[in-house]
Amino acid sequence: AQSVTQLGSHVSVSEGALVLLRCNYSSSVPPYLFWYVQYPNQGLQLLLKYTTGATLVKGINGFEAEFKKSETSFHLTKPSAHMSDAAEYFCAVSDRDSGGSNYKLTFGKGTLLTVNP
Amino acid sequence: NAGVMQNPRHLVRRRGQEARLRCSPVKGHSHVYWYRQLPEEGLKFMVYLQKENIIDESGMPKERFSAEFPKEGPSILRIQQVVRGDSAAYFCASSPRQGYYGYTFGSGTRLTVV
Numbered sequence: 001a002q003s004v005t006q007l008g009s010h011v012s013v014s015e016g017a018l019v020l021l022r023c024n025y026s027s028s029v030p031p032y033l034f035w036y037v038q039y040p041n042q043g044l045q046l047l048l049k050y051t052t053g054a055t056l057v058k059g060i061n062g063f064e065a066e067f068k069k070s071e072t073s074f075h076l077t078k079p080s081a082h083m084s085d086a087a088e089y090f091c092a093v094s095d096r097d098s099g100g101s102n103y104k105l106t107f108g109k110g111t112l113l114t115v116n117p
Numbered sequence: 118n119a120g121v122m123q124n125p126r127h128l129v130r131r132r133g134q135e136a137r138l139r140c141s142p143v144k145g146h147s148h149v150y151w152y153r154q155l156p157e158e159g160l161k162f163m164v165y166l167q168k169e170n171i172i173d174e175s176g177m178p179k180e181r182f183s184a185e186f187p188k189e190g191p192s193i194l195r196i197q198q199v200v201r202g203d204s205a206a207y208f209c210a211s212s213p214r215q216g217y218y219g220y221t222f223g224s225g226t227r228l229t230v231v
Contacts (some may be wrong), residue, residue, distance in 0.1 A: 004159070043121070043208060043222040044160070090150055090159055103150065103215055104173070105161030 002027050004091050006108035018061075019078040021111045022092030026072065031073040034105065035065055038088045047089075050074065053075050057085040061085070086115045121211050121223035122191075129229045136196040136203070139227045142211030149192045150220070151184060154206040163207075166192060199230045 007022040025031060031050045036044040048059025055067040061084075065076045074091060091108040122141040130136050142149050147168050152160040153176075165173040166186035176186065181199075186192040196203055206227045210220040 009157075036222075041224075041227075043224040044149045046219045046221055049219040066135070066138045092159075096160075103148070103165055104176075105152075105160070107161070109157070 001033060002093055002095070002106045004077075004093055004106055004108035006089075006091050006111050007066075008111055009109065010112045010114070012114040012116060013081045019076070019081045019085065019091050019113065021076040021091075022114065023065075023074045023076065023108060024072050025091075029092065029096055030067070030085050031096055032102070033065070033067060034078050034092040034094070035059065035063070035074075036090045036092060036107075037061075038090065038110075045092065047076070061096055077087055081115045082111075083115050085107065085117065086113055088112045096103050118122055120221060121209055123207075123209050123223035124224050125226060126224065127227050127229070129231060130199045132200060133198050136199050136228055138194040138196075138209075138228070140192040140194070140209030140211075140223060142192070142209075143213075145216050146213050148212045148215060149186050150210045150212075151192075151194050152208045152210070152222070154225075156205070156210060160208060163194075196228075199228070200201035201230050204230045206230055 003026045005024045029047050034049045035047040050057045050067045057063045063078045083091040084117045088110045090110045095102045125139040149166045151163040154160045162176040164184045181197045183195045206225045208222045208225045210222045
């Protein structure tokens, strides 16, 4: 079974500082990879995804993530944090096999990002 | 364009009552997925439905939980005889086809069992 580890349940940064949220997966075959953001009392919004092609993926709101197969990682970054980035961020994976359960997302436990003025 | 609509947003039930959670997918989407988020946990897959069919219910508890997606109307997640451990946020997502990667979720129903 796949698993997703998000290192750090809570990350705090200053406004304008670099944001780095870590995600590692355990799968012998690289899965599809996703980052979602959840604002308080709202649903999850897709930030970005990696399925194939370029390993550096750009998403919405200035976020990007890089798939590193050798490190089984898909860390999320943003050069300069904004107050509006304060939210919970979830990393998720799904099977690459089109004949299998590729619709099923496995989520990490989430990282709560706090942005200080 | 309306996204995935879930109602109610908040639901309070006493132990032993039934809870019915509704999910209206994006217009034209025929694939629906339900996930549950327990406190301080990530979302966990519960069930995948297409119109009138349950495709994968491997994440559903064996008892008290059921789901349907009728030909007409919203998808329903039904929890009978709720217990305190059912308190969670339940999210629904939809897609136009299987293998559509990165579907977006509705705002969820937060169930509180008292």
